[in-house]
Amino acid sequence: MRQAGQGQSRHYRAAVCTELKQPLTIQEVAPRPIGPQEVRVDVHFCGINFADNLVCRGQYQEKPPLPFTPGMEFSGVVLEAGADVSTVKKGDRVIGVSNFHSMAEQCITDQKTLWRIPENVSLQDAAVLPVSYGTAILAVDHRARIQPGETVLVTAAAGATGLAVIDVATNVFCAKVIAAAGSDEKCKLAMQRGAQSGVNYSQGSLKDAVKKLVGSSGVNVAIDMVGGDVFLDSLRSLAWEGRIVVLGFAGGNIASVPSNLLLLKNISAMGLYWGRYQHQDFAVFSKSMSTALQYCQQGLIHPHTGAVFKLEKVNDAFLHVMQRKSTGKVLLSLK
CATH class of the missing domain: 3.40.50.720 (NAD(P)-binding Rossmann-like Domain)
Known part of the structure; x- marks a missing residue:
């Protein structure tokens, strides 16, 4: 398992909210070292949610300090894991939830907020599952x-x-x-x-x-x-x-x-x-994620993607959702 702080060879691109109620900008971001229980993920897909727009407008119950990168859910591949991480390893395909920072080519999150994707489930289908x-x-x-x-x-x-x-x-x-x-x-x-x-x-x-x-x-x-x-x-x-x-x-x-x-x-x-279950009753929250992956693996459910936008088109993706043109999940593709 890699030690914290390795694998920081280059900047990565992220959608950044620099001012509330203004379009997002695409910026180069310098990677930071990961903590002992954190994991760096190479993000492939990120979900676009109604709440993402609310937080960028300052209308959500959580108000992160400016500037920030939105994005509540993602799928991707583990790039490196902290020294005390035991749940995932480099190369694992995962889905995860984050506190508004996953609309980026890389995402750092606590190991508790990651779940491994079964082999027969695609990264795109998996990205539809969390929220x-x-x-x-x-x-x-x-x-x-x-x-x-x-x-x-x-x-x-x-x-x-x-x-x-x-x-x-x-x-x-x-x-x-x-x-x-x-x-x-x-x-x-x-x-x-x-x-x-x-x-x-x-x-x-x-x-x-x-x-x-x-x-x-x-x-x-x-x-x-x-x-x-x-x-x-x-x-x-x-x-x-x-x-x-x-x-x-x-x-x-x-x-x-x-x-x-x-x-x-x-x-x-x-x-x-x-x-809220993530903070009030994590066992229930985690079970909902594990169950979604299990249902998908068993072929009981069939996630539906309505539209996929590239990172450069993130503002078009937001508009697509807010104008109620979307059906099914709207995703950002980071690859």
């Missing part, structure tokens, strides 16, 4: 506790996390999914990826459309990433003892929960902030 599938697995299993045969309503269904929820719910937990999205094309994609039916909520009431599909009994579970009126319609579409899991507010509006609805149908409303 989207880590969130999906905890939403479906740990929070909603979906049972085989239950009906699940998924909003923002054609996004990276929406498609991951559909993939896990249908192919692992044998649930029936209603995909709700903002266009017919996105609904079609969600159905191609496993949903039994689709609802375009830009064309009318989501609640009425769901009722036509399942009747007055409602759906067992709703997984919502939109917020606002879509959240409220999802809540009102739940069956007796239904569960709704809040994953985000892509629509920009945070709805107030009408607690009388929780009472009348014995509904459970819960949130899921996947990244």
Whole structure:
């Protein structure tokens, strides 16, 4: 195993946020020595997430000091490992999560935040897994506790996390999914990826459309990433003892929960902030990553990449996500 501080022969390129609400710049960065429990990774792919844009605009709950390199998740190959690293070695293919610094040709991270990729899983597919599938697995299993045969309503269904929820719910937990999205094309994609039916909520009431599909009994579970009126319609579409899991507010509006609805149908409303588990309950966080890799290795899930941008086009990639043109995961290719 290499000792810390070796392998620093050249500068590497990174996307850097030098000023909030301004385009990222591509800069040459000098490598720093790694600590005894740190690992230097040659990054091949990095995921683009909605949160990456928020942190670059100063609107995320975590605010790193300027300048910084964004990027929460990546796949790559280990270049060197610190003296006390025991989990990975040079040459291992890994996925990892980082505190907003992985949109770079190299990334240094603690060994605890890396997981080895099985031989039959590509680096590109692996890069889709951390945030989207880590969130999906905890939403479906740990929070909603979906049972085989239950009906699940998924909003923002054609996004990276929406498609991951559909993939896990249908192919692992044998649930029936209603995909709700903002266009017919996105609904079609969600159905191609496993949903039994689709609802375009830009064309009318989501609640009425769901009722036509399942009747007055409602759906067992709703997984919502939109917020606002879509959240409220999802809540009102739940069956007796239904569960709704809040994953985000892509629509920009945070709805107030009408607690009388929780009472009348014995509904459970819960949130899921996947990244918080990394600090509050690392065992649960790590299991979500290991499980995603295991499902992928077994061929149970099929990660979907919607678009791949080169590092030089990072601002185009951000715009692609923020203008809601993206379906599935958007990746940066560092090679």
